[in-house]
Amino acid sequence: MRARWMATKGSPRRSRCNYTRRRKKRASPSTPSGPTGVHHLPDHLLELVLLRVGTPVALLRAASTCKRWRRLIFTDDEAFLARLRRSLGAARVPGHYHVDDGNNGHVFVPDTDSSALDRRHFSLDFLPAVPRGSLPWELADSRGGLLLFHRRDAVYHRMGSVWEGDPEYLHFPDMVVCDPLNRRCQGILYWEAMWSYRCLGLFLLDGAAADDAPAGGGSSIGMSNFRVVAVIYESDVFEDDRGAPRACVFSSGGDGGWRQESTAGGDVPVPEYASISFAGRARSSLFWRMEHEGAVLALDEAAIQFSLVTLPCTVVGTPEESSAFRVIGGDDDGAARVVRVTANNDLTVFRQLQSSGEWVVEKLLRLQQATCGLPGRKETYFERPAKLVATTRRHVLVTPEEETWIFSVDLERLEVDRAHERNRYAGAAYPFELPWPPAGSVAG
Structure with missing residues (x-):
């Protein structure tokens, strides 16, 4: 046993203690000599920290901290982007466009936690000018980062007629879709075949995948792939106070123009136009309240199909109450x-x-x-x-x-x-x- 540790002739003498110390020195990780901070976190741990940032505004501020943080936040890694969008969730809605009945028309109002937003980025001063004597653009819907506007009297102005109808009745109008952040807009001329029908609402729908659609999740809507659905009211030729809804869906074409995508209707009887009012949106469906009716009109956005949905009286009130919900x-x-x-x-x-x-x-x-x-x-x-x-x-x-x-x-x-x-x-x-x-x- 003793001979095992003896040096071989011609070889350098080797100390076991020195060898052990050198191995330990190589195996120990490199640690900073001074105090440590967040900048010493490896990328995979820093990403976990960024995923817990509450709002997009806070992320933008974090991205301006240093080049490393900006690289991680504005990464091309689609997997991390998808996780980032999920973590933001509803926080990606920094505020709402409110319809102002006064002189301002439409006002962007930030939520409380988005008060640091620069409102100049949400200005609508780039919308196309309306013809002289026409009513201004009215906000009809929003989806993702897009807004949909219409002109209530566009058809009558174009035809050279005097406005004599009830201003509460909306006929098939001119429309424009705009992207406020990039100050882009695309106009949509009214469809001549539908100009005489009254409109129950205009809505933006998600489109097919496109180059400017967000990668890794989120709303699939952009200036090159959005769709618009116009819900119109068709009167019954035999009953003056009854009618049926119809849906006219348009999608943006690859050449930047518009084409009719589909129409849908079916035998879904509804009361007179004046007794129907839009009630909201949920679960990819649009809903209308109908006075003195025991059901709610619904439109499935994916299938473009109408149906009558019966909700409990405890939820929407009795037909006699005509309660608002x-x-x-x-x-x-x-x-x-x-x-x-x-x-x-x-x-x-x-x-x-x-x-x-x-x-x-x-x-x-x-x-x-x-x-x-x-x-x-x-x-x-x-x-x-x-x-x-x-x-x-x-x-x-x-x-x-x-x-x-x-x-x-x-x-x-x-x-x-x-x-x-x-x-x-x-x-x-x-x-x-x-x-x-x-x-x-x-x-x-």
């Missing part, structure tokens, strides 16, 4: 929700269970008590059921029936607010979704 999209669970103000002024959110289809009360707020102490609140308010002004997934704008006194309700926290800017606008609100990665910075 709104359908809103669900949260991450995808459940459909209905917001309604009951006769005793309870703002109630109903949620449909996916497992059984049953409707349950998810949230309830007693408006009369919740608004006590708010500036401008009068004792005469809420003697009649309040009215829903506008709804989003997060907020509901409400006003008493007695007087326009708009306040908003946060549906997550069930809190009322009179101070937010959104309460100044009595028109509808349309969400605007930031693309990711963005084409340019939108932060201030």
